[in-house]
Amino acid sequence: MSLSRADVERIAHLARLQIDDESIPDYARNLSNILELVEQMSAVDTSQVTPMAHPLDTVQRLREDVVTEDNQREHFQQHAPSVENGLYLVPKVIE
Amino acid sequence: MQNKTLAELATGLHAKQFTSVELTQMYLDRIARFDKEINSYVTVTPEKALAQAAAADTLLRSGRGGPLTGIPIAHKDIFCTDGIRTSCGSRMLDNFIAPYDASVVTRCYQANMVVLGKTNMDEFAMGSSNETSYYGPVKNPWDLAAVPGGSSGGSAAAVAAGLAPVATGTDTGGSIRQPAALCGITGLKPTYGLVSRYGMIAFASSLDQAGPMARSARDCAMLLQVMAGFDARDSTSLERLVPDYQATLDRDIRGLKIGVPVEFFEQGLDAGVEQVIRDALKAFEARGAVLVDIRLPNSKLSVPTYYVVAPAECSSNLSRFDGVRFGYRCQEPADLLDLYRRSRGEGFGAEVKRRIMIGTYALSAGYYDAYYLKAQQLRQLISEDFVHAFKQVDVIMGPTSPTVAFNLGERTEDPVTMYLSDIYTIAVNLAGLPGMSVPAGFVAGRPVGLQLIGNYFQEARLLNVAHQYQQMTGWHQQVPPAFAR
Numbered sequence: 001m002s003l004s005r006a007d008v009e010r011i012a013h014l015a016r017l018q019i020d021d022e023s024i025p026d027y028a029r030n031l032s033n034i035l036e037l038v039e040q041m042s043a044v045d046t047s048q049v050t051p052m053a054h055p056l057d058t059v060q061r062l063r064e065d066v067v068t069e070d071n072q073r074e075h076f077q078q079h080a081p082s083v084e085n086g087l088y089l090v091p092k093v094i095e
Numbered sequence: 096m097q098n099k100t101l102a103e104l105a106t107g108l109h110a111k112q113f114t115s116v117e118l119t120q121m122y123l124d125r126i127a128r129f130d131k132e133i134n135s136y137v138t139v140t141p142e143k144a145l146a147q148a149a150a151a152d153t154l155l156r157s158g159r160g161g162p163l164t165g166i167p168i169a170h171k172d173i174f175c176t177d178g179i180r181t182s183c184g185s186r187m188l189d190n191f192i193a194p195y196d197a198s199v200v201t202r203c204y205q206a207n208m209v210v211l212g213k214t215n216m217d218e219f220a221m222g223s224s225n226e227t228s229y230y231g232p233v234k235n236p237w238d239l240a241a242v243p244g245g246s247s248g249g250s251a252a253a254v255a256a257g258l259a260p261v262a263t264g265t266d267t268g269g270s271i272r273q274p275a276a277l278c279g280i281t282g283l284k285p286t287y288g289l290v291s292r293y294g295m296i297a298f299a300s301s302l303d304q305a306g307p308m309a310r311s312a313r314d315c316a317m318l319l320q321v322m323a324g325f326d327a328r329d330s331t332s333l334e335r336l337v338p339d340y341q342a343t344l345d346r347d348i349r350g351l352k353i354g355v356p357v358e359f360f361e362q363g364l365d366a367g368v369e370q371v372i373r374d375a376l377k378a379f380e381a382r383g384a385v386l387v388d389i390r391l392p393n394s395k396l397s398v399p400t401y402y403v404v405a406p407a408e409c410s411s412n413l414s415r416f417d418g419v420r421f422g423y424r425c426q427e428p429a430d431l432l433d434l435y436r437r438s439r440g441e442g443f444g445a446e447v448k449r450r451i452m453i454g455t456y457a458l459s460a461g462y463y464d465a466y467y468l469k470a471q472q473l474r475q476l477i478s479e480d481f482v483h484a485f486k487q488v489d490v491i492m493g494p495t496s497p498t499v500a501f502n503l504g505e506r507t508e509d510p511v512t513m514y515l516s517d518i519y520t521i522a523v524n525l526a527g528l529p530g531m532s533v534p535a536g537f538v539a540g541r542p543v544g545l546q547l548i549g550n551y552f553q554e555a556r557l558l559n560v561a562h563q564y565q566q567m568t569g570w571h572q573q574v575p576p577a578f579a580r
Contacts (some may be wrong), residue, residue, distance in 0.1 A: 008452070011335050011455050011456050012452060013409060013436075013454045013458070014455050014459060015439075015448075015451050015452055015455040016414075016417075016432070016435040016436050016439055016441025017436060017439050017443070017448055017451065017452065018436040018437045018439070018441070019440060019448070020440075023445075026261050027448075027449065027452070029110035030449055030509070030510050031449060031452060031453060031456075033509060033511045034402060034449070034453055034510060034511060035453070035456075036511075037398065037399050037402060037511050037514065038399045038402055038403055038453075038457075038466070039399070040396060040399040041399045041400060041403070041469050041470065041473055042469075043396070043397060044393070044396060044470035044473060044476065046469060046473060046476070047225060047474040049473075049476060050475060051304050051468055051472045051474075051475060052471050052472075052474040052475040052478060053471075054527075055287055055525075055526055055527025055528075055551075056286075056288065056333070056527060056551060057289070058288070058331075058333065060330055061328070061330055061334075064299075072194070073381065077195050077420075078194070079191060079192055079421050080419070080420055080421055081418065081419070081421075081422075081423075081424035084405070088419050088420060090265070090419055090428075090431050090434060091428050091429070091430050091431050091433070091434055092430075093430075093431050094219070094433070095256075
């Protein structure tokens with residue numbers, strides 16, 4: 001499995017990661033090596049195997065549908081990069 | 096003083112031979128004196144520590160102290176600490192002051208332990224050498240040219256160098272056991288679900304577990320007692336009674352059946368490490384344990400399986416870092432997409448970006464069956480190997496790591512070379528089992544760890560077996576000479 005420059009650019013876009021142009025060849029090489037390692041998985045036939053959902057076959061615990069948390073908006077927003085009137089600020093999305 | 100066990104420190108505090116303030120100050124002084132050599136702390140919290148120590152002394156004076164009251168601890172910087180920077184070893188969180196405490200941290204506070212600070216780690220716990228930290232690598236106290244292992248390398252090095260008597264760590268693929276082995280300390284990764292993950296910054300949620308890192312099995316038992324137990328705030332926390340881990344430490348191990356996986360002694364294992372492990376197994380045999388050869392045929396696929404499961408889950412978990420709500424934001428973003436891409440591109444280091452990209456690729460349209468589904472099927476087979484083995488044996492033993500600590504820079508060129516550092520530890524996470532690493536000797540002056548793997552919820556048994564080994568041997572009492580002063 002060998003990834004091309006275009007593959008790396010496509011994956012980086014999906015992951016919303018800016019990758020410097022000059023480091024794309026390094027990423028392509030390293031990611032290809034990792035995928036080559038991962039290819040070893042195909043050595044075993046798993047067509048009859050049920051995929052693991054949880055190592056202890058436990059199911060997700062449910063709770064009553066009631067409010068358990070206080071509103072701590074100001075506390076949680078105090079370290080946000082940019083906030084105004086309790087809202088997170090981002091660059092304009094709609095012109 | 097810094098070589099005392101937790102039990103000895105507790106005895107001293109309760110007998111008023113010294114105060115928690117004196118003890119805490121001693122560790123703060125040692126950190127100031129030695130940590131520039133090994134870089135094991137990202138943040139030291141002297142004022143908070145001394146205030147907590149003074150409060151602990153008040154409790155101790157009135158005779159209301161518990162077993163760990165006034166004992167200092169260092170937390171891996173992956174645990175959220177209210178009011179204290181929680182960086183996770185990343186530029187992304189360099190400015191992040193957590194607005195709440197992780198449950199593990201809360202439990203340590205409730206036990207009246209004193210927080211010395213936050214320890215260095217591989218960025219977002221992704222690494223086996225501590226070299227991916229934004230704050231620079233940690234150095235191994237046994238040899239400053241060597242890595243301490245990772246990702247809990249700061250915790251391991253701090254305990255080994257006597258800069259903390261005990262520390263917390265987390266283990267997703269070996270991140271407690273491998274640095275414990277490489278730094279010559281004792282570490283335990285509990286059964287998945289035993290310790291709450293609330294407030295522990297998520298890497299791969301189906302694998303992550305927190306555990307104790309300390310100077311002995313007894314010390315691990317004492318801290319695990321505080322860490323373990325049900326927490327409603329973690330949806331994967333298991334509702335089970337936590338046993339008294341110290342009560343069974345002295346249990347006789349005659350007749351103990353030790354499974355020795357053939358696959359853990361095949362190619363790739365350093366001959367010197369193998370000799371140390373064989374000697375340790377002989378010591379158990381001499382004590383009346385029985386060695387049984389076992390097979391874990393699918394364990395050889397654990398590294399490839401892990402490098403699908405862990406990156407897939409990390410790509411999902413780390414999507415929360417968007418430059419909007421907390422953490423790093425790039426300068427002057429042109430638009431929202433630019434804000435996401437540059438904040439993440441500049442905030443994350445190369446290894447984290449690689450893993451996010453592998454995970455994104457594995458989960459992208461058309462690839463799910465070939466990667467994530469396949470990996471979860473193999474995970475089932477890897478687990479079944481252990482289930483089968485534990486029908487014949489009580490514990491499984493082998494090396495923690497195929498080599499002793501390698502040199503800084505030695506494995507940074509090719510990520511796959513680094514990934515193979517964890518060939519013996521990863522299968523345990525994939526199966527959700529408890530595992531330990533215990534110091535068992537040295538090769539060329541660098542420590543070797545013996546790995547113990549138990550059946551689900553057999554932490555007490557592992558601690559018992561490890562403690563018995565530490566009654567027969569003194570490897571866990573060795574101290575790196577440069578930090579013995």
